[in-house]
Amino acid sequence: MGVFEYVWAGVMAVFAGPEAFAIFGVGISITLLMVAFGFFLGIVIGATPGLGGPFVMAVSLPVLISIFGFTPDALLPIMGFLVGVMKGATVGGSVPAILFNTPGTPDALMTTLDGYPMTKKGQAGKALRTAHFASASGDTFSDLVLFTTAPFLAILVEGYLGFAEKAALIILSLSFVAAVVGASPMKGLIAAFLGLLIASVGTGEDLYPRMSMGTDFLANGVPLITAVLGVLIMGEVFSSFEQMWRDRRTEAATAEIPQSGDNSLSFRERRKLMPFIGVSAVVGTVIGALPGIGSTLAATLGYATGQKMHKGPVNFGEGTPEGVAATEAANSSVSGANLIPVLSLGIPGNVGAVFLILAAESIGGFNPGPSVFRFTTTEVNPELVIAFGLFTTMMFANILNWTFGGQFMRWVGIMVKIPKPALMPIVFLLTITAVYVQETSMLSVYFLLGFGLLGYVMRKIRMPILPFVISFILAGNLETALRQAFAVSKADPLFLFRSPLSVVFLALSIIVVIFFSRGKKSDPKMTSEVS
């Protein structure tokens, strides 16, 4: 099979895959349906303050796996759904940020800086159109970069990286996440080490359970999805319970501001935005492609770059469309590029990618890594077909975004009126149900609540969650790579420092931590990657 046949097979796997139902004899593929469902749900959830894409992904993943099962046929519908949610939530997150000055997702924080002032000037419609245009452009751009570079990069990376370099690269990724996310790199590092520590329980190569303290309870280790849901979702739920308890007297209704300004977005205006969108899309794509850094940083950098470029009459921060465009193009272009390290190395950079990896790990039949991009000619490489199928679902979500996304997102402004006291208990119960559906044991519910408590405490002491989650997921890969590098070096104690490339990676991981430790502003709003 040649390259184009693989691409075609991937497209067909999506469009001609298992049918959900047929209209006039034409089958509607279940994968397409799941992408569309995920996308629109993502917009709704993204527009709901207090919820975000990660929540939908977390709750639906165990449920979807129990519906679709563990066969490779389940991969595309489930991953398509996750892709849809990821894209929808990115678009939807800007809605409450623009209309009510409350970012629906942390990525949309910078959108409030210009979006809300535009609303105050009566230009909410224009701001929303700008956000959608920039977001869809950035997203599509980044996807195109992914499709063209991922296969070649994966093969290249695999050619140059041995075991030691791979271990060093994972260490670099972890220190990147630890240093970049959150207010304090040291807290980030503590979180990352905590993740490694907990992931060590009950795993490893020995035939007896490690660090289980002799209990059966810990002998099989900590269940992956349960732990991730615990810290990410349950921790957030507990924090919001506390927040609601504190805020119970200051129940302020969000007032809607009457809109009277110029709310259209003409072709000429769109063209004027293009330089900002272009630069931010590149910034976002580059950041997304680096293993370990997420979209919040991309938004910040995109905004800062746009600010430097900007020479218009209205300054950044006072309600200019360029500000909205620069932010939204940057944070939306992360998700596509983020799959480059996911697919070539199995290293996720943001929460969305974490759930894609979890899906692949739980279902099986698709192991993100260099073997995915093996263009075998005589035999079909099913993983490569899945990879191109995944690309197809992303493109399909983009088409949905361009055609229906803008209109749909202007409808969901109403979501902000849902009171948190009604929302959070639902999230609480849904998460428990989702975990129980997959694991069918009370033990996993206790794990979930335990990790929820951990997530709550981490939020209380402003310790970032993402380094914990990513190191928890990568711990197994890191240990394997280290053990292999050590073994292949014939037990050389300096095995990590024998190749120039791994020395560079290790040096960088120290430099990153030092660099971000100096003069890092502690902005409390930036500490949480998830909402």
Add this chain to the structure above:
Amino acid sequence: MKLGRIKSTLVAVALASSMATAAVAEWQPSGPIKLMIAFRAGGGVDTSARLLAEELTARHGWEIIPENVAGRGGAAMAAALKDEPADGLAIGMTAMDSLAYGVLAAKNPGFTPEDFTYLSAITGTQTGLIAKSSRGWKNLGDVIAAAKAGEEISAGAMSAKLADALYLIGQANGVEFTTVMVQGGKGGLNGVVADDLDIAWAAGPQTQGVKAGDLVNLVSAESAPLNISPDAPLLNEYNVEFTFGTKFGVVAPAGLDPEARKVLQDAIVEVVNDPESKLNQFITRAFSGPEPIAGEDFDAFMAAAREESERFLKAVE
């Protein structure tokens, strides 16, 4: 006297009635059967187990709930299954070697081979030592020659036993390999393809690459030649008296009622042997094909496997 008569009458009645029910109806599971799988979801063994469950449900109407209890080379599943009641409602699919070599090699696995009732084997591995074709090696002899000529040979193994096997092969031929532990069935394959390893064990996933001509099976670790590489030599040609393949099979906790054991193992063997069954077709494609060994034959097979493992461990020491 009188009491004794009543007693014996009661026993006779009880016996008669139990025989009557046995004759009328075979053992049937009294509820859903939990099928524990000793491997991660999505792999070859997991797929086989799920296909087995599907076929058993279709043929007998039993509700079967597959559950992955992966980890520690099958020891995690064995430890969990041991504590389940022996009522036929909990069975497990595993690599049989985890109940032979695995028990002997582990310091304290938390179970013994006597903790289980052996129902039936299903299929076996197609383990071979692989290398990239571009290296020019045709068989293990070429690799040994290269090592003797001073080349460092790194070799991937996915289990402690296969790592020991590399040591033994080296010892028997006067060379030494640098052994690297790899993860799962594909770890060694990926290492070889990416040039991180020179050679590696692979128990089936190499089929695609060998057919395409990118990879070569240097030697068969099974007692018979490999299906896809019938020309690959056996290990006994290199002074190694052991084989390193394993069977996959289904076990239940010890003390399973013989009637239940018979019903379960017959049902499994029927599915394995039926060329129309999805399981049969899958194991023919992905493993060594149908290899049902049930009942006393299976007990004898396991006894022999343990005996060979003991000899193997002595040889390695």
